[in-house]
Each structure stands twice: as structure tokens, then as C-alpha cells.
Amino acid sequence: MDFKNIFYKIVDFVMHYGKMTYEFLFLDEKEEQSTVEEVQERAEIPEAYLQRFRLHPLQDAKQLEGRDEEIAMMQRGYENWKITRSPLLIVGEFGAGMTSLLNASSAIYPHARILENKINISNDEELVSELKNGLNYPEARTLKDLETLPKNDGEQVIIFENIERLFLRKIHGFHLLEDFLLLIHATKKDIFWVATINQYSYYYLNQVINFGANFLSVIRLQPIKKDIIEGIIQERNKGYECVYLKPGTSSGTLSQQLKNSDASAKQQLLKEDFFNKLHAFAGGNISQAMLFWKRSLAYVKEKRVYIKAYEPKPIGQLTLEELFVLEAILQHTSLSNNELYSILRNSNKGSKLILEKLMENDLLYAKTYEGSFEPEYQINLLHLNAVKAQIHERLNRNIL
Amino acid sequence: MFNYILTLCFLLICTQASAQIDFLDSLGSQIEEAITKDSIDRAEEAAENADGEQTEDEEAAAETTPEAVRDNLTDAIGKATDIISPAKILTIIIASLFVWLTTKGTNWMYRSLADSFNRRRLQILRLQPITNVILWVITIYVLVVTLFDPTRQSLLALMGSSALALGFAAQDIVKNIFGGLLIIFDRPFQVGDRINIGGNYGEVVRIGIRNTNINTLDDSIVTIPNSKIISEHISNANSGALDCMVVVDLWLPVGIDVEKVRKIAFEAAITSRYLNIDKAVTVLFFDHFDNQPATNVKIKAYVLDARYEKGFAGDVTEAAKKALSEAGIYETIQ
Numbered sequence: 173m174d175f176k177n178i179f180y181k182i183v184d185f186v187m188h189y190g191k192m193t194y195e196f197l198f199l200d201e202k203e204e205q206s207t208v209e210e211v212q213e214r215a216e217i218p219e220a221y222l223q224r225f226r227l228h229p230l231q232d233a234k235q236l237e238g239r240d241e242e243i244a245m246m247q248r249g250y251e252n253w254k255i256t257r258s259p260l261l262i263v264g265e266f267g268a269g270m271t272s273l274l275n276a277s278s279a280i281y282p283h284a285r286i287l288e289n290k291i292n293i294s295n296d297e298e299l300v301s302e303l304k305n306g307l308n309y310p311e312a313r314t315l316k317d318l319e320t321l322p323k324n325d326g327e328q329v330i331i332f333e334n335i336e337r338l339f340l341r342k343i344h345g346f347h348l349l350e351d352f353l354l355l356i357h358a359t360k361k362d363i364f365w366v367a368t369i370n371q372y373s374y375y376y377l378n379q380v381i382n383f384g385a386n387f388l389s390v391i392r393l394q395p396i397k398k399d400i401i402e403g404i405i406q407e408r409n410k411g412y413e414c415v416y417l418k419p420g421t422s423s424g425t426l427s428q429q430l431k432n433s434d435a436s437a438k439q440q441l442l443k444e445d446f447f448n449k450l451h452a453f454a455g456g457n458i459s460q461a462m463l464f465w466k467r468s469l470a471y472v473k474e475k476r477v478y479i480k481a482y483e484p485k486p487i488g489q490l491t492l493e494e495l496f497v498l499e500a501i502l503q504h505t506s507l508s509n510n511e512l513y514s515i516l517r518n519s520n521k522g523s524k525l526i527l528e529k530l531m532e533n534d535l536l537y538a539k540t541y542e543g544s545f546e547p548e549y550q551i552n553l554l555h556l557n558a559v560k561a562q563i564h565e566r567l568n569r570n571i572l
Numbered sequence: 573m574f575n576y577i578l579t580l581c582f583l584l585i586c587t588q589a590s591a592q593i594d595f596l597d598s599l600g601s602q603i604e605e606a607i608t609k610d611s612i613d614r615a616e617e618a619a620e621n622a623d624g625e626q627t628e629d630e631e632a633a634a635e636t637t638p639e640a641v642r643d644n645l646t647d648a649i650g651k652a653t654d655i656i657s658p659a660k661i662l663t664i665i666i667a668s669l670f671v672w673l674t675t676k677g678t679n680w681m682y683r684s685l686a687d688s689f690n691r692r693r694l695q696i697l698r699l700q701p702i703t704n705v706i707l708w709v710i711t712i713y714v715l716v717v718t719l720f721d722p723t724r725q726s727l728l729a730l731m732g733s734s735a736l737a738l739g740f741a742a743q744d745i746v747k748n749i750f751g752g753l754l755i756i757f758d759r760p761f762q763v764g765d766r767i768n769i770g771g772n773y774g775e776v777v778r779i780g781i782r783n784t785n786i787n788t789l790d791d792s793i794v795t796i797p798n799s800k801i802i803s804e805h806i807s808n809a810n811s812g813a814l815d816c817m818v819v820v821d822l823w824l825p826v827g828i829d830v831e832k833v834r835k836i837a838f839e840a841a842i843t844s845r846y847l848n849i850d851k852a853v854t855v856l857f858f859d860h861f862d863n864q865p866a867t868n869v870k871i872k873a874y875v876l877d878a879r880y881e882k883g884f885a886g887d888v889t890e891a892a893k894k895a896l897s898e899a900g901i902y903e904t905i906q
Binding site: 515 | 690691814839840842843845848849850853877887890891892895
């Protein structure tokens with residue numbers, strides 16, 4: 173039993189309810205006004221500056237930082253394949269930079285073809301249509317055809333992104349994934365298959381159908397080191413001077429230290445406090461770190477950026493049904509309402525209502541992808557940690 | 573509340589018994605003293621007045637003994653009044669009320685903690701009855717020792733008289749209390765466990781000193797006396813763990829396509845939101861030829877929390893039946 177964790181949970185519990193009571197008793201108009209001012213200030217941040225922190229996959233291997241070990245493992249995976257002919261699986265957290273890593277892998281797999289899957293593939297035809305382009309075999313009509321692929325002269329490397337898009341957690345929802353795994357095994361002598369999967373899908377599939385046994389080499393993306401994340405942020409902030417503001421809630425020690433320090437020492441203290449909070453929030457996830465930075469921007473004046481540490485709003489106690497919806501979305505990366513309805517076996521309207529409520533609470537966001545008729549719902553990275561914590565605690569899932 | 577009343581009764585018995593004991597002690601010693609004094613006087617007088625003035629002395633002694641008894645009686649009644657003074661009774665009432673409120677407070681605290689730390693829910697809840705017992709034992713001990721300061725003899729006499737009184741008047745209650753203590757310390761089940769006792773199946777929501785409450789699947793609270801529990805067979809579905817095994821039964825015709833049914837049954841279980849995915853799912857087939865030939869498909873899986881046992885069974889049955897129907901499995905009956 174981890175007593176340290178229990179102790180921190182008790183402290184959090186006391187702090188949470190203490191804060192709620194305080195807010196209930198003493199929250200006044202003045203505080204509400206200051207929130208409004210903050211929003212107005214946020215609106216003043218120039219778009220050009222925000223663009224620097226936009227979340228997008230990197231295209232160039234040179235730009236990728238903090239993934240040297242994973243690149244080396246991918247290289248080793250390729251070398252192993254030459255002997256064992258075993259496919260490679262890469263497991264990662266949302267926003268951990270999986271696509272950037274795959275783009276950067278062009279340095280080690282120059283002829284690799286990346287098959288990107290942004291929405292769920294629901295039938296054989298869709299899968300065959302995607303694969304026949306990737307495998308350069310337009311004559312193929314079925315997965316069986318693809319198994320008898322004519323041999324190419326050189327070695328082929330196919331990167332299949334988001335393999336979890338091939339299953340849906342419902343009866344008969346696994347056959348496409350199983351067929352694809354059979355295809356991988358049938359063609360692995362000639363093709364080096366690299367598949368990626370999010371860690372929640374991997375956990376689920378591993379437990380229920382022993383998915384991991386199909387891959388001899390599995391790479392798990394590790395959290396990026398703190399100094400590298402700080403370096404990336406400083407790099408993107410180049411040309412601007414940072415001024416750290418006192419956070420909304422600060423410890424008594426910090427307040428005391430600030431009182432007894434001069435201006436430069438104060439800035440140093442505030443900077444340390446800010447980055448401690450950023451790392452605690454992001455836990456080595458580059459996308460979450462960027463979001464934290466963007467949310468912490470108070471305002472930009474000329475070439476000076478004013479930073480006030482973002483304080484995530486508590487998401488409150490979610491209902492069991494809401495947690496089941498969020499868990500299903502985590503397991504599939506994103507889901508449409510119809511897919512969710514078939515997974516949870518409840519009414520279409522019922523799942524839609526839950527989705528709307530979760531959207532209202534900012535826990536989900538909807539995105540319509542090309543080729544998709546209805547929006548796909550995804551977890552808001554800002555609340556990912558809180559959602560995971562509740563799923564872990566209330567649904568007893570070992571996902572932390 | 574029962575604990576509160578029981579403590580009060582116990583302490584009042586203590587008070588009365590102490591008063592009686594002190595009264596008897598004092599009366600006995602006074603009589604003894606009087607008899608001793610009388611014997612000495614008589615011996616001395618016999619030695620000094622051998623001429624036969626015995627009659628006068630005996631009369632004098634007879635005059636002094638009732639006075640001494642009266643004095644002693646007054647003295648003993650005074651002491652008894654001291655022992656059962658209103659101040660002491662008030663102290664007992666206030667202390668018991670305070671402890672009763674404290675137990676209510678700790679029970680609330682345990683419930684809140686259990687809600688907040690669901691994964692440790694059962695470990696937290698099992699502390700609840702132990703804390704209550706400890707609180708009451710300490711209170712009774714402290715009150716008896718501080719208010720009555722009993723001697724060893726009076727304590728033994730008190731225990732004897734209490735046992736006698738309780739033995740006659742409240743033997744069922746005593747049986748239940750000992751049963752409660754056995755359940756708390758022997759722990760055949762704990763708060764949060766799913767048990768079946770005497771045909772009552774449900775979640776243990778409270779283990780009290782006198783009885784245990786079970787919340788059954790149709791959401792009724794069944795109160796079972798602890799004396800009955802210790803003499804019954806108990807089956808415990810989860811034994812302190814959050815999850816528990818659930819067996820879902822499906823009845824199908826004998827001539828079914830086993831492979832197809834196995835796949836559907838297995839997938840119905842692994843896709844259920846209530847499944848504990850960390851534990852294996854098993855599908856078994858049994859043929860029955862009793863009245864009408866049928867195949868019993870048993871899906872054995874663990875549910876993530878014992879509270880969702882029926883939810884899981886319903887979810888899996890519904891999904892499996894729908895898929896089996898779509899696959900035309902039921903049509904093979906006709």
C-alpha cells in the first residue's frame with residue numbers, strides 16, 4: 173500500500189473541501205470581476221505569438237527533441253526484424269508526440285509509408301482501400317488478396333498509425349483488428365510493420381485479447397525530461413522576455429520568500445514555482461505542457477510576456493455513466509455518437525445527452541474529420557489527468 | 573442509540589451495585605466492630621467485677637448496639653447518596669451522549685472517505701465497527717474508574733451481580749453482543765462484502781454490536797441478529813476485495829454452433845462496461861437432459877466492483893441474447 177499517495181490524497185481531499193467551503197463563504201463580487209478582466213487580457217494576446225505554441229506534429233527529425241532513446245529503439249526494432257521478422261508496436265499517451273516521432277523516423281526508415289487513421293475503420297472494404305494504396309497493390313479487393321502480395325525488390329516499411337481505429341468495443345467489433353493482425357503475420361517476412369496505439373487501448377486490448385503477444389518489440393513513449401520541455405518552451409518564446417506574476421494561490425513559504433527578496437530574486441522564485449506547476453500538470457507530456465503555457469499567458473505587451481500559472485478548474489465528481497463514456501473515448505482515441513451508442517448499449521439519445529453535458533463541462537471537444545459525416549468526440553487534454561484519476565479511482569482501472 | 577442506552581443501563585447498574593456494596597461493607601464492619609467492642613468490654617468487666625454485676629453491663633451494651641447500627645446506617649446511606657449523586661448521573665449521560673455523537677461523526681467520516689477513495693473503500697469501512705467498539709469500551713472503563721473508583725472486591729461483586737442480572741434479563745442481547753464482537757474480530761465478513769446468510773444475499777452495510785445490516789439486491793435493508801449470524805453458514809462473494817466473480821447463465825438448445833456461441837458470449841463479457849478487465853473471462857458449456865434438453869452456457873467473469881454485479885449480469889445477458897438472436901442461434905430450436 174502506498175502510504176505517501178494516501179497521505180497526499182487526504183491532503184488534497186481536505187484542501188479541496190476547504191477551498192469549496194471558503195469559496196462558498198467568501199467568494200465576492202471582486203473576485204468575479206478579476207476573472208472577467210483576465211479574460212479580456214487573454215484576448216489581447218497576439219495571434220502570431222499563440223501560433224508559436226500551436227499543437228501540431230513536427231515534420232522534421234531535426235526539430236524533434238527528447239526522443240533520442242525511442243529513435244534508437246526504433247532503429248533496433250528494424251535491425252531485429254531483419255532477423256526475427258517481428259513487427260514493432262509503439263505505445264504512447266495522447267499528446268506525447270507520437271506523430272512527430274513517426275515523421276522523424278524517416279531518418280531511419282527512408283522508404284517508409286505512413287498510413288494515418290484519424291477516424292475508426294468499420295469494415296473490410298475501408299481497410300482494404302487504405303492498405304492497397306499503402307502497399308501499392310491497387311488490384312487487391314480483399315484482405316486475402318493482400319496476404320498474397322507480389323514481392324517487391326526492396327524491403328518495405330509500413331507504419332500503421334492508430335491501430336486502435338480497427339476495433340470497436342462491441343460484439344463482432346474485434347474481427348477487423350484480428351484480420352489485420354493475421355495480415356501482418358502473413359506478410360511480415362517481406363514487410364516491416366510498425367503500428368502505433370494509444371496506451372489506454374493497449375491496456376484494454378492486452379487484457380482482453382492478449383494483443384501485445386503479436387508484437388515481439390514494444391516501445392513505450394517515455395515522458396520527456398523537464399529540462400528538455402523547458403528548453404522547447406524557451407525556444408518557442410525566443411525574442412520575448414518573460415515576466416512571471418504571482419500565482420492565484422501560492423504556498424505560505426513562497427509568499428514569505430517573495431517578501432524577503434529583491435526583484436530579480438522574486439522573478440527567479442516565481443519562475444521556479446511556475447515550472448514546478450507546469451511539470452506537475454504535464455508529467456512529461458509535451459502537448460499538455462504547451463497547453464499549460466498558453467493557458468498561463470496573462471497578456472503580451474510589446475516584447476514582454478506576462479505569465480501567471482494556470483490553475484486547472486476541478487472537474488467535480490462525475491457520474492458513473494459519464495465515466496463510462498469517457499473511458500470508452502479513451503479506449504478508442506475518439507468516438508462518434510453512433511459508435512458510442514453501440515459500445516455502451518444504451519439509447520442513441522441517452523449517449524448524446526451525456527456527450528453534450530461533457531462538452532458543456534469542457535471535458536470533451538468535437539471535431540469533424542475529412543471523410544467523416546458526424547463529429548468525433550475527443551478528451552480535452554487540459555482535463556486528461558483529472559479524468560484519468562477519476563477512472564482509476566472510481567472504475568478501478570489501472571491506467572495511471 | 574442502543575449502545576447509548578446500554579451504556580447508561582450498565583453504568584446505572586454499576587452505581588447501584590457500588591452503593592449496595594459500600595452499604596453492606598460499612599454495615600458489616602460496624603457490626604463487627606460493635607461485636608468486638610462488646611466482647612472486649614465483657615471480658616474486662618468479667619475480670620474486674622467478679623461479684624456478679626453482669627446484668628447491668630449487658631443492658632448497657634444492648635442500649636449502645638442499636639445506636640451504633642443507626643449511626644452506621646445513616647453513614648452508609650450518606651455514602652450511597654454520594655455514589656449515585658445527580659452530578660455523577662449527569663456526567664454519565666453527557667459522556668455517553670458525547671461518545672454516541674462521536675461514533676456518528678466517525679461513521680460519517682469513514683463513509684465520506686470511502687466515497688472519495690473508492691479503491692480503498694472496503695479497507696476504510698472495516699475500521700468503522702472496530703472504532704465504535706473501542707470508543708465505547710474506553711468510555712465505560714474511564715467512567716467506572718473515575719467516578720466509582722471500585723476496589724477489587726467490589727469490582728468482582730459488580731461483575732457477578734451484572735452477570736446474574738444480564739443472564740436472567742438479557743441473555744439474547746448478550747448473545748448478540750458477543751456475536752458482534754466475534755464478527756468484528758474474527759472477521760468472517762466485513763462492511764462492503766457481498767454475503768449470503770440464511771437466504772439473504774446482499775452487501776453488508778453495517779456491523780453493529782447487536783446486529784448486522786445487509787442491503788439486498790432489491791434494495792431492502794435486512795437486519796440480522798449477530799447471534800444468528802455466528803451459528804449460520806455464510807458464503808462471502810468477494811471476501812474484502814472490491815471485485816467479485818459473476819456467473820451469467822444462458823440457456824440454449826443442445827444443437828447450437830458452440831464456436832459461434834462461445835465467441836458471442838466471450839465478446840458480450842469483454843465489451844461490458846462493468847467488466848474487471850484485469851481478470852480472465854471463461855465460457856463453459858454444460859448439457860442438461862432433465863426435463864427438456866438444453867445447453868447451459870456459463871460466462872464467468874469478474875465485475876469491476878461487487879456493487880455492479882447485477883448490472884453486469886443484465887448487460888451481458890442482454891447483449892448476448894441480442895447477438896445470438898441476430899446470428900440465428902435461437903432459430904435452431906424450432
